[in-house]
Amino acid sequence: MITGDIKNKIDTIWNAFWSGGISNPLEVIEQITYLLFIRRLDDLHTLEENKAARLGRPMERRTFPEGTDPKGRDYNSLRWSRFKNFAPAEMFTVVDDHVFPFLRTLGGEGSTYAKHMEGARFTIPTAALLSKVVDLLDAVPMEDRDTKGDVYEYMLGKIASAGQNGQFRTPRHIIRLMVELTAPEPTDVICDPACGTGGFLVTAGEVLRERHPNILHDAKLREHFHHRMFHGFDFDNTMLRIGSMNMLLHGVENPDIRYRDSLAQDHAGEEEKYTLVLANPPFAGSLDYENTAKDLLQIVKTKKTELLFLALFLRLLKPGGRAAVIVPDGVLFGSSTAHKELRRMLVEDQKLDAVVKLPGGVFRPYAGVSTAILLFTKTNSGGTDQVWFYDVEADGWSLDDKRTALLPDDRLGPVPRTALSVDDHAKNNLPDVIARWAGRNSAERERPRTAQSFCVPRDDIAAQGYDLSLNRYKEVVHEAVEHRPPKEILADLAKLEEEIQRGMKELEGMLQ
Numbered sequence: 453m454i455t456g457d458i459k460n461k462i463d464t465i466w467n468a469f470w471s472g473g474i475s476n477p478l479e480v481i482e483q484i485t486y487l488l489f490i491r492r493l494d495d496l497h498t499l500e501e502n503k504a505a506r507l508g509r510p511m512e513r514r515t516f517p518e519g520t521d522p523k524g525r526d527y528n529s530l531r532w533s534r535f536k537n538f539a540p541a542e543m544f545t546v547v548d549d550h551v552f553p554f555l556r557t558l559g560g561e562g563s564t565y566a567k568h569m570e571g572a573r574f575t576i577p578t579a580a581l582l583s584k585v586v587d588l589l590d591a592v593p594m595e596d597r598d599t600k601g602d603v604y605e606y607m608l609g610k611i612a613s614a615g616q617n618g619q620f621r622t623p624r625h626i627i628r629l630m631v632e633l634t635a636p637e638p639t640d641v642i643c644d645p646a647c648g649t650g651g652f653l654v655t656a657g658e659v660l661r662e663r664h665p666n667i668l669h670d671a672k673l674r675e676h677f678h679h680r681m682f683h684g685f686d687f688d689n690t691m692l693r694i695g696s697m698n699m700l701l702h703g704v705e706n707p708d709i710r711y712r713d714s715l716a717q718d719h720a721g722e723e724e725k726y727t728l729v730l731a732n733p734p735f736a737g738s739l740d741y742e743n744t745a746k747d748l749l750q751i752v753k754t755k756k757t758e759l760l761f762l763a764l765f766l767r768l769l770k771p772g773g774r775a776a777v778i779v780p781d782g783v784l785f786g787s788s789t790a791h792k793e794l795r796r797m798l799v800e801d802q803k804l805d806a807v808v809k810l811p812g813g814v815f816r817p818y819a820g821v822s823t824a825i826l827l828f829t830k831t832n833s834g835g836t837d838q839v840w841f842y843d844v845e846a847d848g849w850s851l852d853d854k855r856t857a858l859l860p861d862d863r864l865g866p867v868p869r870t871a872l873s874v875d876d877h878a879k880n881n882l883p884d885v886i887a888r889w890a891g892r893n894s895a896e897r898e899r900p901r902t903a904q905s906f907c908v909p910r911d912d913i914a915a916q917g918y919d920l921s922l923n924r925y926k927e928v929v930h931e932a933v934e935h936r937p938p939k940e941i942l943a944d945l946a947k948l949e950e951e952i953q954r955g956m957k958e959l960e961g962m963l964q
Contacts, residue, residue, distance in 0.1 A: 458592060462606055465588045472581035478690055479575060481607055485697045486572055487589055488604075490551060492700065494532040495594075525550045536586050543586065544579035568693045568709070594701075604701045608649050608694070622648075622732045622778070623814060625848060627655045629866040629882050630730055630776040630825055633806075633889055636660050638667045640681065643726040643768055645733070645761065647684030647709065650695030652730035654702045657682065661703075682707035683726065715760050726768050729775040733761035735821065758783055759790050762826075766802065769830040774805075781822040784920040795918040799910060803835035804828045806892065808842045808885060809922045813851025824922075838907040840892040841922045845904070848880035901927040 469480045497515040504511040516527045525546070528534060535546045555569040576582045592603060605624065636642060636656045644652045660667055660677070668674045682704055686692050689711060696709045734757050758779055765775050783791065784807065798804045808825040815821065829835070848864045850856045858879040862869040866882035877884055881904070888896055888905045899906045908925045916924055 458603060459606060461588060461592050462603065462610075465585055465592075466607075466610060468581065468584050468588065472584075473577050474575065477610060478694075481610070481694060482690055483574075483576055484585075484589070484607060485694055486552075486555070486569075486574070487585065488594070488701070489569065489697060490547075490555070491532040491589065491594065497531065498533070521550055521554060523550060523553075527554075530554055532586075532590075536590055540579040540583035544582050547582060548574050568689070568696050571689055572693075604698050608651075608698070622651055623847075623849075624651065624655070625865040625882065626778075626810070626814060626825075627651050627730075628659075629808075629885060630778075631655045631659050632866050632886050633808075633825075633827060634728055634730065634774055634776045635663075636728060638664050638670075638673045639676065640727045641683070641725065642681055642728045642730065643683040643685075644729070644731050645685045645712075645764060645768065646731055647686050647695050648688075648691050650684055650698045650707075650709065652732075653682045653684050653695075653704075653707065654698055656728075656730060657699070657702055657704055678705040680708075682709075684709045685712035687711060687713045715757065715764060723767050724770045724773075727770055727773045729765045729768055729773070729777065731761070731765070731775075732778040733758060735780045735819075756790065759794055762794055762798075766797070766830060771830055771832055774827070774829045776825055776827050778810075778823050779826055781824060781921065783826075784824060785924070792918060795920055798826070798828055799836045799839070799913055799918055800834055801832065802828055803831050804839050804920075806840040806842070806889070807920050807922060808844060810844050811847055811851050813855070814847060816851065816855060817853035824920075826920075836910045836913075838892075838897060838909055839913060839920075840889070840896060840905065840907050841925065842881075842885050842888065842905040843922055843926065844881045844885060846879050846881050848882065901925055 465484065466480060469483070474480055474483065493515050500511050500513055500515070516531055518527065520526050521530070529546060530551045535543050535551070538546060552572055552574045555572045576585070594603065631652070636659060638660060642653060642656050644650075647653060657677075666673075667677055682699065684695055684707065686695065686709075692709055692711060696707070699707045699709065762777070762779070762783070765777060769775060783794075786792075804826070806825075806827040808827070810823045810825065812820060812822045814823060846858070848857065848859055850858060857864060859876060860870075863872055863876055864880060866886055868880070868883055872880060872883055884904075892907065896905060897907045901908075906925070912925070913920070
């Protein structure tokens with residue numbers, strides 16, 4: 453967990469940018485990303501130096517070449533550990549005129565991090581601000597992988613809290629829930645076609661480290677983990693840089709984070725490449741209909757991005773591959789031909805596993821749209837038997853715009869460190885979702901439709917026109933009310949009338 457001291461340091465860095473004239477939160481984190489990347493390059497170079505000295509051999513891989521750059525500057529002076537000690541004016545010149553041009557030349561090494569640095573722009577306006585930020589960042593401990601990841605997650609949270617850019621960030625506890633439900637395996641090939649800051653890929657990596665601690669001890673699995681497991685696409689270069697750095701700081705050496713309009717015609721070659729899709733695709737994004745992939749339009753003819761993304765997920769998955777994706781409620785009950793056909797395909801042609809309804813306030817304060825998680829398996833041959841529904845009423849945070857934690861940290865999220873009481877469950881349903889999901893093929897099938905979770909047979913869903921909204925199937929418990937016999941009620945009314953009459957006579961006597 454990130455400590456209060458580190459949080460204060462990050463807050464100070466953030467405030468320095470704002471007071472220094474950079475107020476766009478995305479620009480702030482982009483500039484911090486560049487500086488962290490520069491510091492990381494120096495750390496890697498130092499590790500190689502130490503290794504070479506220890507073994508008494510020449511360095512195998514030099515991040516910073518020997519000699520001077522095209523402008524005559526010694527490459528060694530471009531290292532963080534060197535320029536952080538320079539006077540502000542010299543530091544500014546080195547970073548602006550030498551370090552950033554050097555970053556833009558690193559793309560040839562094949563690393564996606566270096567690739568995203570090709571378009572790196574240095575926008576810190578003054579030497580004083582750069583010097584202050586470098587000093588502050590140098591004081592943040594980044595040696596430990598968990599600390600690095602937590603630091604970056606905390607900064608990403610600041611993007612969300614800044615307002616208009618919050619749509620880039622799915623709540624971390626919802627991401628963790630989806631990853632837990634799909635249970636990634638060490639051999640999976642994972643894709644998020646709308647990856648943003650990489651939250652789904654990062655969390656999948658963290659869960660794999662926790663659940664499969666030997667994954668990095670096996671040479672073959674380690675190679676797969678670092679170079680072939682994680683794939684993310686986005687068409688916002690800033691997001692790609694941030695997402696790429698997020699993966700790096702969470703210990704993934706070379707993920708496939710690429711610029712790509714996932715719905716465009718140029719996604720050919722990606723069919724049936726992935727075993728797991730995790731995503732929160734754009735709900736109401738703008739769409740270049742003319743450039744939209746024709747094969748997706750053949751599956752579902754629509755301009756709605758959320759439907760086209762579902763069609764895309766089916767294309768990307770290998771047979772047997774699974775997906776957990778967030779969709780707006782309209783996907784579950786929309787009455788258009790495209791809506792109905794896509795739901796029919798999920799139920800009849802593939803295996804629809806579950807619909808997890810989320811509370812309406814999960815994405816507040818940025819959006820109040822009601823959403824659900826769809827979990828399905830690609831089979832191309834049907835297989836839907838019973839669809840499991842869960843009605844999440846509380847996710848651990850208040851459902852208003854403030855999104856205040858309702859429980860201590862150790863009882864939040866889908867995998868809390870402390871067991872939840874009955875009262876706690878009323879505030880955080882997520883651990884119960886995972887517990888009941890495990891019994892979806894056994895005990896859950898016996899639950900009545902008045903329960904918080906229950907199963908619905910495929911035939912019932914087909915009979916309802918493939919409507920997947922939970923309220924279509926949930927039954928409301930009507931409390932039994934005991935009615936008194938009419939004779940007793942009439943007798944009470946007669947007594948009441950007598951008392952009224954008696955009172956009226958007493959009142960008349962008093963007035964006389």
